[in-house]
Amino acid sequence: MSPARTWLAVMVVLLASGGGCKKTQPIAERDAEKIFATQCSKCHGPDGSGVPEQKKKLGVRDLTDAAWQKTVPDAQLIQSITRGKKNMPSWGRALDAEQIAALVKKVRSLAKDPQ
Numbered sequence: 001m002s003p004a005r006t007w008l009a010v011m012v013v014l015l016a017s018g019g020g021c022k023k024t025q026p027i028a029e030r031d032a033e034k035i036f037a038t039q040c041s042k043c044h045g046p047d048g049s050g051v052p053e054q055k056k057k058l059g060v061r062d063l064t065d066a067a068w069q070k071t072v073p074d075a076q077l078i079q080s081i082t083r084g085k086k087n088m089p090s091w092g093r094a095l096d097a098e099q100i101a102a103l104v105k106k107v108r109s110l111a112k113d114p115q
């Protein structure tokens, strides 16, 4: 390959990988605990019960509600996180399927059975 063509090939690769301007930048973090703490807890609270102010304003759901958790299949949680639901933002552009699956596990771990 001539030097000019090599340069062109490098530019094409650089542009294809991350040069695009998406509305939401992908989140690199892989640890669901950390994603929840940095992205989700501002509405859902660190324990998932919901920040009182956001509960009032946006109708944030109490994720610790074990009775509710039993009524929703994983597929619905995946869809709500990926596409959003009413005031819940969509994360399908920022997070990939693996990150979302890990977050569903995290959400499941928040359920608290009433004593």
Ligand code: HEC
Pocket: 035, 036, 039, 040, 041, 042, 043, 044, 054, 058, 059, 060, 061, 072, 076, 077, 080, 081, 085, 086, 087, 088, 089, 091, 103, 107
């Ligand atoms: C801007 C506030 C906000 C942020 C940030 C947010 N949520 Fe939500 N979330 C909501 C609201 C509001 C609802 C209730 C939606 C409804 O049912 O009307 C909700 C509902 C949910 C539900 C229940 C969905 C269902 O099907 O009933 C899950 C699961 C959830 N959020 C997970 C997450 C995760 C994981 C994150 C972080 C990646 C996150 N949320 C970030 C506001 C937020």
